Amino acid sequence: MTTTSGTPTTPGDTAATATDRQIAAAEAHSAHNYHPLPVVVATAEGAWMTDVEGRRYLDMLAGYSALNFGHGNPRLIAAAKAQLDRVTLTSRAFHHDRFAAFCAELAELCGMETVLPMNTGAEAVETAIKTARKWGYRVKGVPDGRARIVVAADNFHGRTTTIVSFSTDPEARADFGPYTPGFTIVPYGDLAAVEAAVDDDTVAVLLEPIQGEAGVLVPPPGYLAGVRRLTTERNVLFMADEIQSGLGRTGRTFACEHEDVVPDVYVLGKALGGGVVPVSAVVSSHDVLGVFKPGEHGSTFGGNPLACAVGLEVIAMLRTGEYQERAAELGTHLHRGLAALTGSGVTEVRGRGLWAGVDIDPALGTGREVSERLLARGVLVKDTHGSTIRLAPPLVITKEDLDWSLDQLHSALPR
Numbered sequence: 533m534t535t536t537s538g539t540p541t542t543p544g545d546t547a548a549t550a551t552d553r554q555i556a557a558a559e560a561h562s563a564h565n566y567h568p569l570p571v572v573v574a575t576a577e578g579a580w581m582t583d584v585e586g587r588r589y590l591d592m593l594a595g596y597s598a599l600n601f602g603h604g605n606p607r608l609i610a611a612a613k614a615q616l617d618r619v620t621l622t623s624r625a626f627h628h629d630r631f632a633a634f635c636a637e638l639a640e641l642c643g644m645e646t647v648l649p650m651n652t653g654a655e656a657v658e659t660a661i662k663t664a665r666k667w668g669y670r671v672k673g674v675p676d677g678r679a680r681i682v683v684a685a686d687n688f689h690g691r692t693t694t695i696v697s698f699s700t701d702p703e704a705r706a707d708f709g710p711y712t713p714g715f716t717i718v719p720y721g722d723l724a725a726v727e728a729a730v731d732d733d734t735v736a737v738l739l740e741p742i743q744g745e746a747g748v749l750v751p752p753p754g755y756l757a758g759v760r761r762l763t764t765e766r767n768v769l770f771m772a773d774e775i776q777s778g779l780g781r782t783g784r785t786f787a788c789e790h791e792d793v794v795p796d797v798y799v800l801g802k803a804l805g806g807g808v809v810p811v812s813a814v815v816s817s818h819d820v821l822g823v824f825k826p827g828e829h830g831s832t833f834g835g836n837p838l839a840c841a842v843g844l845e846v847i848a849m850l851r852t853g854e855y856q857e858r859a860a861e862l863g864t865h866l867h868r869g870l871a872a873l874t875g876s877g878v879t880e881v882r883g884r885g886l887w888a889g890v891d892i893d894p895a896l897g898t899g900r901e902v903s904e905r906l907l908a909r910g911v912l913v914k915d916t917h918g919s920t921i922r923l924a925p926p927l928v929i930t931k932e933d934l935d936w937s938l939d940q941l942h943s944a945l946p947r
């Protein structure tokens with residue numbers, strides 16, 4: 533027997549809750565490539581989600597920053613609904629009437645010239661890698677097959693075979709070889725290490741301006757500016773993966789702006805799709821993205837009309853600066869609140885804007901335990917790397933809700 537929502541039910545299991553049944557069915561019929569918290573979300577609005585039992589939770593993860601504008605943002609939903617009634621997909625075999633505006637306005641937001649739209653973040657990173665290699669051979673003059681890209685240890689750039697080839701996380705990488713060559717890994721935040729790694733075959737340095745998955749690691753002051761200087765001097769592309777750090781999260785449109793740095797290439801995703809559809813892009817100059825000729829790269833869904841319509845609304849919302857300002861103001865408030873927790877179960881807090889990595893004292897407990905206690909208190913967060921809790925609420929969260937979440941965190945800390 534199956535209910536309308538697809539939940540299998542068997543006579544006699546009336547004691548099982550809807551949550552238990554949904555989780556058991558998911559366990560039975562899905563690959564176990566995630567370890568979700570035991571909550572089954574049914575609806576969401578703004579910073580709040582409601583589960584299948586009718587319980588409400590404050591979303592302090594925001595889809596890893598894909599939901600910067602909150603759940604069901606009225607402007608984004610309206611843009612999507614309007615486009616659903618017009619045309620949703622053409623493929624790039626034909627032009628469509630949302631494409632030019634999306635590319636022009638995204639380029640303008642980035643202070644760049646040219647946009648190459650894709651869907652997921654990993655695809656945009658792959659696109660950036662292909663861009664850098666082709667640019668290296670065609671423009672810089674690197675001998676064929678020799679191009680190298682410098683990346684940072686503890687990076688997270690996605691899950692494709694090439695991207696996990698330069699991951700240093702054994703969980704992400706083990707058993708997925710043979711690995712793609714051509715990457716040099718250096719410690720994050722160490723400018724001298726980047727300098728030592730760059731040689732005549734180096735085509736790009738690819739970095740997260742703040743490392744998200746690694747635990748919201750902010751590099752030392754001067755690092756990004758130093759990488760910018762070095763890459764300019766050595767004719768190497770500086771590619772900033774702003775998929776998680778960008779589009780308002782840190783209090784600026786891009787995290788690179790905190791050091792007045794403009795990279796050669798922005799890699800964007802997550803919030804660009806407004807939490808509605810996957811939208812990613814590589815944004816750069818005509819010189820760099822001009823290396824692609826017809827047939828050399830693409831994606832059936834990349835730059836589709838629905839994606840462009842939602843992306844255009846995201847860009848319009850970012851253009852006002854109000855979300856960035858909100859992230860900066862509430863971020864100062866958040867970090868002040870978190871600093872007060874240091875010492876009582878928390879060993880360190882890092883971050884910028886509405887984004888924080890909170891290290892739980894490993895002698896007292898794990899990140900997972902704190903996440904589960906917060907779940908019971910109506911706050912949704914997710915641990916990363918064992919002992920870190922990442923906080924990244926939707927930028928539309930109210931100050932009152934943020935304060936309430938800090939109270940809950942205080943109560944949930946191990947002692």
Ligand SMILES: *Cc1c(COP(=O)(O)O)cnc(C)c1O
Nearest residue numbers: 652653654688689690773775776
């Ligand atoms: C999430 C993320 C990616 C990958 O994006 P997907 O859409 O999950 O493929 C790449 N880089 C960074 C910095 C990310 O946070």
